[in-house]
Amino acid sequence: MELVLKYFPNLTKDQIDKFETLESLYQDWNLKINVVSRKDIDELYLRHVLHSLGIAKVISFKDGSRILDVGTGGGFPGIPLAILFPECNFHLVDSIAKKLKVVDEVVEGLGLTNVKTTHSRVEDINETYDFIVSRAVAAMPTFVHWVKGKIAKQQNHDFKNGILYLKGGDLTEELKDYKTTKVYNLNDYFSEDFYETKKVVHLPLKFKG
Numbered sequence: 156m157e158l159v160l161k162y163f164p165n166l167t168k169d170q171i172d173k174f175e176t177l178e179s180l181y182q183d184w185n186l187k188i189n190v191v192s193r194k195d196i197d198e199l200y201l202r203h204v205l206h207s208l209g210i211a212k213v214i215s216f217k218d219g220s221r222i223l224d225v226g227t228g229g230g231f232p233g234i235p236l237a238i239l240f241p242e243c244n245f246h247l248v249d250s251i252a253k254k255l256k257v258v259d260e261v262v263e264g265l266g267l268t269n270v271k272t273t274h275s276r277v278e279d280i281n282e283t284y285d286f287i288v289s290r291a292v293a294a295m296p297t298f299v300h301w302v303k304g305k306i307a308k309q310q311n312h313d314f315k316n317g318i319l320y321l322k323g324g325d326l327t328e329e330l331k332d333y334k335t336t337k338v339y340n341l342n343d344y345f346s347e348d349f350y351e352t353k354k355v356v357h358l359p360l361k362f363k364g
């Protein structure tokens with residue numbers, strides 16, 4: 156938890172309480188339904204919570220923004236972002252129901268009112284969003300194919316509406332066809348070794364009506 160406060164020192168009491176409560180909720184639920192590996196649950200804040208919040212070092216979502224988390228699994232990056240941006244609306248989608256059971260329990264346990272979950276493949280979701288966030292779900296070409304048509308027309312940020320994807324390693328080959336992509340290195344923001352090769356990829360996407 157100190158890690159979150161190290162990089163996000165201006166949290167409200169309510170946000171601190173929620174981030175603190177996350178650990179026991181995940182420990183508890185992970186025993187019943189395994190959504191986070193044993194190693195990762197011991198390093199929940201380093202590997203999941205702070206990593207998810209890396210997106211917030213790149214962009215500050217404006218109040219009222221609508222954000223889709225594709226393949227949220229146990230709720231990453233959606234849940235930490237929903238705690239950090241309580242005035243934004245988060246839609247967490249996954250094609251595996253039991254993962255969303257954990258997410259629903261965590262959302263309820265935290266009393267988060269800005270999160271909606273849907274058990275579905277993302278291809279079948281027919282809504283639009285300012286931003287689509289994700290981590291560890293699909294290579295960019297497949298991902299873009301899945302989410303095109305789900306970007307809102309109205310631009311409310313200096314950052315263009317589109318995808319914000321947490322990725323790692325050398326992305327040259329994967330991103331070579333996406334000239335408008337901008338890559339942000341998380342080791343510019345976080346000093347822990349875990350972040351050495353971690354990145355946030357911003358890919359603006361056009362509204363398709």
Ligand SMILES: C[S@@+](CC[C@H](N)C(=O)[O-])C[C@H]1O[C@@H](n2cnc3c(N)ncnc32)[C@H](O)[C@@H]1O
Nearest residue numbers: 226227228231249250251275276277290291292
């Ligand atoms: C490796 S897990 C990553 C989970 C989470 N994003 C994280 O980083 O901890 C990938 C998740 O994507 C989900 N998924 C894969 N393809 C999907 C699709 N087309 N629509 C919705 N969810 C999908 C899987 O069910 C799985 O929970």
